[in-house]
Amino acid sequence: MKSCFAPTALALAILPAAVTAQTATSDATDTPITYLETIVATPARTSQVLGDVYGDVSVITNETLRNAGGRSLTDVLAQQPQIQAYQQGGPQTLTGIFVRGAGPQQTLVMVDGQRINDPATGSTYLSAIDPTTIERIEIVRGAASSLYGSDAMGGVINIITRSDGQDKPLSVFGNIGVGTHSLFKASVGVSGASNGWDYRLAGSYASSDGFNATREKLGTFTYNPDHDGYEQASLSGAVGYTWKPGNRLGVSFYNGYTHGDFDSGAYDTNTFGIMRQQSVAVTSNNQLTDWWDSVLQVSVNRNLYDSRASYGNSVLGSIQRTYSWQNNFAINRENKLSLVLERKDESIFGTTTYEQDKRHTNAVGLIYRGDFNRHHVQASLRNDNVSGYGSKTTGSLGYDFDITPEWSVGVAGNTGYRVPTFADLYTPLSFGYQGNPNLKPETSRNIELRTAWRTESTSVSVNAWQTKYRDLINGYVCDEMYNCTAENVDRATVRGISLNAEHRFDNTRIYAGADFMNPKDDESGNRLIRRAKHVYRIGASHTFGQATVGADFTHTGSRYDDKNNTRxxxxxxxxxxxLHASYAFTKNLEAQVYWNNVLDKKYETAYGYNSAGSNIFLNLAFRM
Structure with a gap:
């Protein structure tokens, strides 16, 4: 505890004297954006200016996503504060995201407000989503189950594909690039809004010969020295019509596809997996009175993983249907209240027959926000009734105080939970393993402190948190007869502090950040798997004339890939x-070059799996 929070006290003490200005930016790889113009919806389920949001929230902008170069969505997310990631080979493989030390199954990922965590396994198929087809990403750190229900224990990542609906002329963008490992990427999109209509359509394609995903230490039944290539395609779109001020009907969709090789031993040379991530939503926003706003949404999400190998093929997929009705009430100028009614139906399908393949959740939630001069309060309460589990209630309470117009401090406490996956509960007996239908939901309790100083050219923020997890599910517990199942056996505590600063002067921008974390198993004292205790980030960019050059460096501490923390x-x-550089030939045409992992560092984010070495990506970008 001392090692994590002593720096917090020091930072709080010196902050007013150390900072004089701030940039309103929300990501560590983008040209600064105007803070007061950024609108977000995820932190309170209603649209609000980012500068007025409570808690630890950031946005990855459209420009950053379009200029992702050869990086995957997982790579882009891993550049953000308090987020770590792993890949089991290349970008075509299964990946995982840790937000504030919470496991991948404990962070809710959404597309346009629709949850895409697979209820079958808890996985999220981020590899099937191309950054260039995304409008922006909103990140909320800290438990948010009182807003969104199950899975939101570490935070929420909301991937937005639709436009904001504000009037704007027709805009066309495109990218085409080539890189190391025979990488080819191309994307094209259009967007605009006029006469009440708003629209956006974007598509992309990528292919690569890849690199060898595995190392020999994984053994004969996994290691194969061949290259593991992939193909990826995605299409996203949205269209809406505002037929009266405050009244809009819209449809949005996303379809992502990845065909990727994986290793399955030296003698199995044609193994690959197919990932599909599909979602569609219909939303009706209606300003019923000057104090009552209604948001009605119906959405469907479909996940599919199809594994092909000589020893057999397997398919596992899921469908989630969500029906929600949110009513936002402006009680008066200082007080706002939202009532959320939600129904979620989940079903799974595939080559394996599960004892149970369906469940549903009925939820009701309240969200309150109060603004009283320099005092700001947000509270939320939600009850989820899950078939087979009964009711689960979660809550959150946050308070912010504006010490000056530039300097604010805040404190928040919240609770979270996660329902076990269908695989944890109902996997039929196979090779000595069987699911456990008696599992309890995982739960968490979180408290956090924050402070931030913001002006037009500089930003400094400090966020500190402690999260206690109970009834964590160990997916593979075996008895003396080697009969294995899932059990609620673990407790864990994660304490951390994140310090971030950024400054812009003239045409130069610099930023730095450091995350310190102690993710510990309460019983053994060992570190939780694949979590580093510290991550450091630093970067700079400079524009002169039509050219821009920049560099960023990230250092990640050591981790363990097993619960016992063995050597x-x-x-x-x-x-x-x-390193990266760009040159604008005209205001519409720009050439870009990215040199990633310049020093050709060999490292693993998952035991026995390689990461890409030094690689270069050349891109030609068009904007009109």
Missing amino acids: EKRLGSYGVLN
Whole structure:
């Protein structure tokens, strides 16, 4: 505790004297954006200016996503504060995101407000989503189950594909690029809004010969020295019509596809997996009175993973249908209240027959926000009734105080939970393993402190948190007869502090950040798997004339890939240096070059799986 929060007290003490200005930016890889113009919806389920949001919230902008180069969505997310990631090979493989040390199944991922966590396994198929087809990403750190229900224990990542609906002329963009490992990427999109209509359509395609995903230490039944390539395609779109001020009917969709090789032993040379991530939503916003706003949404999400290998094929998929009605009431100028009614139906399908393949959740939630001069309060309460589990109630309470117009402090406490996956509960007996239908939901309690100083050219923020997890599910517990199942056996505590600063002067921008975390199993005292205790980030960019050059460096501490923290499964620390440059021939045409992992650092984010070495990506971008 001392090592995590002593720096917090020091930072709080010196902050007013150390900072004089702030940039309103929300990501560590983008040209600064105007803070007061950024509108977000995820932190309170209603649209609000980012500068007025409570808690630890950031936005990855459209410009950053369009200029992702050869990076995957997982790579883009891993550049953000308090987020770590792993990949089991290349970008075509299964990946995982840790937000504030919470496991991948404990962070809710959404597309346009629709949850896409697979109820079958808890996985999120981020590899099937191309950054260039996304409008922006909103990140909320800290438990948000009182807003969104199950899975939101570590935070929420909301991937937005639709436009904001504000009037704007027709805009066309495109990218075409090539890189190391025979990488080819191309994307094209259009967007605009006029006469009440708003629209956006974007598509992309990528292919690569890839690199060898595995190392020999994984053994004969996994390691194969061949290259593991992939193909990826995605299409996203949205169209809406505002037929009266405050009244809009809209449809949005996303369809992502990845065909990726994986290793399954030296003698199995044609193994691959197919991932599909599909979603569609219909939303009706209606300003019923000057104090009552109604938001009605019906959405469907479909996940599919199809594994092909010589030893057999397997398919596992899921469908989630969500029906929600949110009513936002402006009680008066200082007080706002939202009532959320929600129904979620989940079903799974595939080659394996589960004892139960359906469940549903009925939920009701309240969200209150009060603004009283320099005092700001947000509270939320939600009850989820899950078939087979009964009711689960979660809550959150946050308070912010504006010490000056530039300097604010805040405190918040919240609770979270996660319902076990269908695989945890109902996997039929196979090779000595069987699911456990008696599992309890995982739960969490979180408290956090924050302070931030913001002006037009500089930003400094400090966020500190402690999260206690109970009834964590160990997916593979075996008895003396090697009969294995899932059990609620673990407790954990994650304490952390994140410090971030950024400054812009003239045409130069610099930023730096450091995350310190102690993710600990309460019983053994061991570190939770694949979590580093510290991550450092630093970067700079400079524009002169029509050219821009920049560099960023990230250092990630050592991790362990097993619960016992054995020496054999220790993953060493590593530092990655990236360089980038661009030249604008005209206001519409720009050439870009990215040199990632300049020092060709060899490292693992998952035991036995390689990461890409030094690689270059050349891109030609068009904007009109």
